[in-house]
Structure formats: C-alpha cells, structure tokens
Amino acid sequence: MLYHRITGLSAGLTAALLAAGTAQAQDYPVDTVTLVTHSSPGGGSDVFLRELARYLGPALGANVVVENVTGGSGANAIADLAQSPADGSRLYATTPTFIYTSLLSELEYGYDDLEPLVNVFTDPEVIFTAADSPYQTLEDVIQHARDDRGTWGAANPASLERQSLEMLKTATGVDAAVVTHEGGGDLMINVLNGTLDIGVGEIQELAGQIEAGEVRILATLTAEPIEAYPDLPTVQSLGYDVAVRKFRGLAGPKGLPEDVIAAWERAIPEVLANPEYQAVYEANSLRPDFIPHDEYAAFIAEFGAETEQFLRETGVIQ
Incomplete structure (x- = not known):
C-alpha cells in the first residue's frame, strides 16, 4: 500500500479528516453478521460456523448467526453471497467444495465471484x-x-x-x-x-x-x-504421494471495504487465542491456520488453478 504525504492542510482540516476516517472505520461491525454455509445442520461447515459464532460475537462486537443455504453442492450459497451487499453483514464459509462446485458445474456465479476474506482452520x-x-x-x-x-x-x-x-x-x-x-x-x-x-x-x-x-x-x-x-x-x-489441505475460511461479496477486512483480521486471531475455544477446536482436531485477506485471496486463486488443472488432467472436466 502506498502512502502519500499530505501538505498544505491546516491543522483543523487535518483533524477533521482524521475524525471522519475514524467514524467511517467504526461503521463496522453491523448489528448482526450472518455466516452462511452450504452444509445441512450437523455438517462440517455448519458445526465449524456454529462453534466459531459462539466466541466470535464478543470479539467482533456483533450478534453472529448461522444460516444454512443448501442445495447444488454449494451453488445456491455461492449465488446468495455473490448477490448480497458487500458490507460484511453476510459472509460465506469457504471450503474446497465451493471451488469444485464452480469448476464442475456451469454456474451463473462461481468461486471467483466472491472475495476471500480470511482463513481460520485446516481440517484434517x-x-x-x-x-x-x-x-x-x-x-x-x-x-x-x-x-x-x-x-x-x-x-x-x-x-x-x-x-x-x-x-x-x-x-x-x-x-x-x-x-x-x-x-x-x-x-x-x-x-x-x-x-x-x-x-x-x-x-x-x-x-x-x-x-x-x-x-x-x-x-x-x-x-x-x-x-x-x-x-x-x-x-x-x-509410500503414496497423496496429501490434501482442507481449508476452512470465510468469503464475502466482491468489494469488501477495508474496515470490514481489518475487523476480521483482528477478530480471528483473538478468537483462536481464546483458551475456551482452543479446547473446543483441538478436541475436533482442527488446526489453527489464520491467513489474512491478501494472502488468502492469493491462496484461493492458486488452489483454484491447481484444482482445475487436476480435473482436466484426469478427464473429469474437458
């Protein structure tokens, strides 16, 4: 990120600009944040989100709820998020499924219509x-x-x-x-x-x-x-060279504001460090794997490209 030196501003105008920036940053979080999963109740993403939501609310300063948008191996949930406001009020639980669904089906909205936010865990x-x-x-x-x-x-x-x-x-x-x-x-x-x-x-x-x-x-x-x-x-x-990495993270509609990204990059490490939550996710053998926004976007792009290459090489897609 480039920073530009501001010159020629009076002290009063500078203070006003700083105050406006602070007020804008405080617009998020919204009162209620909805975390959407393509899983049915009791599925892997559903369990992951509901346990996360219990501890995330206080760290984020918002009411966090979980909504199941099932059907189409994730296609319905992807479409739901892609058409939602990019204000951080509605986010999607990312797993490799949302990439596979996008590559194996002709969808109106695919994984690249969402913006990766942060990764939280690797699920063995x-x-x-x-x-x-x-x-x-x-x-x-x-x-x-x-x-x-x-x-x-x-x-x-x-x-x-x-x-x-x-x-x-x-x-x-x-x-x-x-x-x-x-x-x-x-x-x-x-x-x-x-x-x-x-x-x-x-x-x-x-x-x-x-x-x-x-x-x-x-x-x-x-x-x-x-x-x-x-x-x-x-x-x-x-003796068999096979290993996979099942990520569990979050994504939102394209164009997430900087204050939304900053809030989640701050909240997730805080939640992962909570001893009570740590006992929960360790009992489920979940591995903390926090990846911030920019790195996660690059990771998802690379994962998507590698997955598409594999599916083409094996003849699953043409």
Missing part, C-alpha cells in the same frame, strides 16, 4: 472403514482393490474428498470405483453397512462414530501426523 481429512470390516490397514484396502477392484466413497461429487481418492487411485495404480453421495450421512451409512470399503472424511464429522467404536481410521491425508492420533500413519508415510 482421514480415510476410514467400518470397525467390523476386514481391512485393518490401508494396504489391505489397496490390495483388495488390486484383486477385486474395490469401492471407495466420498460425501459429495464436487469435493476435495473425491479428488483425494482419485489421487490415491493414481498413486497406487488401482482402478477402484469412486462413489459420491449427497452428503456425509449417506456416505457413513454405506461405509458402516459394508457397501463401501472406505470413505474419506474429517475428524470432527467422524467424532461420534469414533467415540462409539463404529469406524476404524486407517490413515490421514495430511502432510504431517495429527497430534491427537500420533500413531495414525499419513498416506505419504505409507
């Missing part, structure tokens, strides 16, 4: 199977796929989970069928009943099944081990 993705399945390790699953093709599952057709399974197929040289669903609930049912050999999901979404002993986690798709599961191997440590 893991490969899991039913606790009573015959697969004790990821290598067992891969060997089965070599012998009898195999069936793997992802929650949504437009998702990082789907890409991670396609990447695993390429890395292992197997031709497993990848079955997609309309949400994590359907995926879980098909893993638990044995229709699918494995599924891919986030630790926080699997917490109930893990606690109940219904699933077995075979490996993590993170580049580094998960702190809460130090004995869980990464896929890379097993």
Whole structure:
C-alpha cells in the first residue's frame, strides 16, 4: 500500500479528516453478521460456523448467526453471497467444495465471484472403514482393490474428498470405483453397512462414530501426523504421494471495504487465542491456520488453478 504525504492542510482540516476516517472505520461491525454455509445442520461447515459464532460475537462486537443455504453442492450459497451487499453483514464459509462446485458445474456465479476474506482452520481429512470390516490397514484396502477392484466413497461429487481418492487411485495404480453421495450421512451409512470399503472424511464429522467404536481410521491425508492420533500413519508415510489441505475460511461479496477486512483480521486471531475455544477446536482436531485477506485471496486463486488443472488432467472436466 502506498502512502502519500499530505501538505498544505491546516491543522483543523487535518483533524477533521482524521475524525471522519475514524467514524467511517467504526461503521463496522453491523448489528448482526450472518455466516452462511452450504452444509445441512450437523455438517462440517455448519458445526465449524456454529462453534466459531459462539466466541466470535464478543470479539467482533456483533450478534453472529448461522444460516444454512443448501442445495447444488454449494451453488445456491455461492449465488446468495455473490448477490448480497458487500458490507460484511453476510459472509460465506469457504471450503474446497465451493471451488469444485464452480469448476464442475456451469454456474451463473462461481468461486471467483466472491472475495476471500480470511482463513481460520485446516481440517484434517482421514480415510476410514467400518470397525467390523476386514481391512485393518490401508494396504489391505489397496490390495483388495488390486484383486477385486474395490469401492471407495466420498460425501459429495464436487469435493476435495473425491479428488483425494482419485489421487490415491493414481498413486497406487488401482482402478477402484469412486462413489459420491449427497452428503456425509449417506456416505457413513454405506461405509458402516459394508457397501463401501472406505470413505474419506474429517475428524470432527467422524467424532461420534469414533467415540462409539463404529469406524476404524486407517490413515490421514495430511502432510504431517495429527497430534491427537500420533500413531495414525499419513498416506505419504505409507509410500503414496497423496496429501490434501482442507481449508476452512470465510468469503464475502466482491468489494469488501477495508474496515470490514481489518475487523476480521483482528477478530480471528483473538478468537483462536481464546483458551475456551482452543479446547473446543483441538478436541475436533482442527488446526489453527489464520491467513489474512491478501494472502488468502492469493491462496484461493492458486488452489483454484491447481484444482482445475487436476480435473482436466484426469478427464473429469474437458
């Protein structure tokens, strides 16, 4: 940012300009900030936003509410935000899904019609199977796929989970069928009943099944081990060069004002440092990954370009 030296102004005029700037900066936050998710209640983004909102309100100085705008694998939520006022009153929970949906469908509004605001977390993705399945390790699953093709599952057709399974197929040289669903609930049912050999999901979404002993986690798709599961191997440590980064952040309509950006760049680190909230997100194995506005915009652009390249190379899109 360039700063220009102002000359020839009286002290009174300078003071007036400074006062006006301060007043403008105090226009935000608005009384109520709505955080929109494409997830149904109980989904990964829904849980992320509702827990964040509890602690964000006091830090931001506003009433923070969550709204579910479902349908179209995120297309409806993207369109909603793209047509909303760029005043920081309505923001969208970003995950890789909003990029995949934009690339895999011919939408009126895509991810590049929104303005990335900040990133908050990285959400570890893991490969899991039913606790009573015959697969004790990821290598067992891969060997089965070599012998009898195999069936793997992802929650949504437009998702990082789907890409991670396609990447695993390429890395292992197997031709497993990848079955997609309309949400994590359907995926879980098909893993638990044995229709699918494995599924891919986030630790926080699997917490109930893990606690109940219904699933077995075979490996993590993170580049580094998960702190809460130090004995869980990464896929890379097993010899397959597959790792993904599921980001969880926020975006708004294009043209977010500087005071909105500044307010969120101040509030998110404050919330992440809150010991009470820290206990919550660590229990869900969420990794704090604050990225400020400008860097996040560059990150999203790069992620989008790399994702499009992968989808074209694998023939998913032409």
